[in-house]
Amino acid sequence: MKHYLSRMIGALALLLAAAQPALATPIAVGSQLSTGSTLYVVGGDGSVANASGLDFALPGSPSPDMAGILTGYAGTGALNAYVCIPNVVTPCGTINDILSFEDFTADGNFIIASDLFSFSLTAPLTVTRVPGSDTAAAALILSGNGILYFAGFDPTAALFTLVTLNNTDGATTYSATLFSTGTASVPEPASIWLFGLAGALWLLGRRLKSA
Numbered sequence: 001m002k003h004y005l006s007r008m009i010g011a012l013a014l015l016l017a018a019a020q021p022a023l024a025t026p027i028a029v030g031s032q033l034s035t036g037s038t039l040y041v042v043g044g045d046g047s048v049a050n051a052s053g054l055d056f057a058l059p060g061s062p063s064p065d066m067a068g069i070l071t072g073y074a075g076t077g078a079l080n081a082y083v084c085i086p087n088v089v090t091p092c093g094t095i096n097d098i099l100s101f102e103d104f105t106a107d108g109n110f111i112i113a114s115d116l117f118s119f120s121l122t123a124p125l126t127v128t129r130v131p132g133s134d135t136a137a138a139a140l141i142l143s144g145n146g147i148l149y150f151a152g153f154d155p156t157a158a159l160f161t162l163v164t165l166n167n168t169d170g171a172t173t174y175s176a177t178l179f180s181t182g183t184a185s186v187p188e189p190a191s192i193w194l195f196g197l198a199g200a201l202w203l204l205g206r207r208l209k210s211a
Contacts (some may be wrong), residue, residue: 019090026156027148028181031077035070036175041165048164048172049129049138053099059171081090101127117150119160119178137165148178157181
C-alpha cells in the first residue's frame with residue numbers, strides 16, 4: 001500500500017509540474033505601455049465631448065465593421081524594452097471599436113499586439129466629457145480596469161486610459177496608456193484542485209506511516 005501511495009504521489013507531482021506555467025512575476029507597479037493613432041467620432045455633432053462612441057481608424061478610412069490599428073507603442077518600467085515603431089504598412093496591433101458607450105461591455109480582447117501582449121477589460125468604461133471653449137479644444141477621456149497579458153509575465157491588473165481632442169480634418173488623434181497596478185494573477189481552478197489532492201494524499205501517507 002505504501003509503495004502504491006508513493007507512486008500516486010510521484011504521478012501527482014508530474015501532473016502539478018505540467019499544470020503550472022513557467023515561473024514569472026506580475027508586471028511591476030507603474031510600468032506602462034503607451035500608444036496612439038487616429039479615430040472617428042460616432043454620433044453627437046462631431047465634437048468628441050458629445051460622442052456616443054469611437055471608431056478607431058486611420059485618416060480617410062472610417063471602419064466601424066473592423067478593429068482599429070495600433071501604429072506604434074512604447075513601454076516604460078518593466079516594459080521599457082518593448083517598442084514598436086509606427087508603421088502603417090505593418091501594424092503593431094489592433095484595438096476594438098467602442099461604437100456605443102452605453103452598450104459597450106467588458107471586452108475580452110480589447111487590445112492585441114500579436115503574440116506579445118493583449119489587454120482585456122473587466123469592468124465598464126468611465127467616460128469623462130470636457131466641452132470645448134474659445135481657448136481650448138473639446139476633450140473625451142476614457143478609463144477602465146482590466147488584465148494585461150504580456151509574454152514573460154503573469155497576467156497583471158492594469159488601468160486603461162485614453163484621451164482624445166477635437167481635430168479639424170474629420171479624424172482626430174488619441175493617446176492611450178496601459179498602467180500596471182501590479183496585482184498578481186489567481187491560480188487556475190484545475191491547479192487549485194491538484195494542490196488540494198496533493199495535500200489529501202500527503203495526509204493519507206502520514207497516517208499510514210503512523211499506523
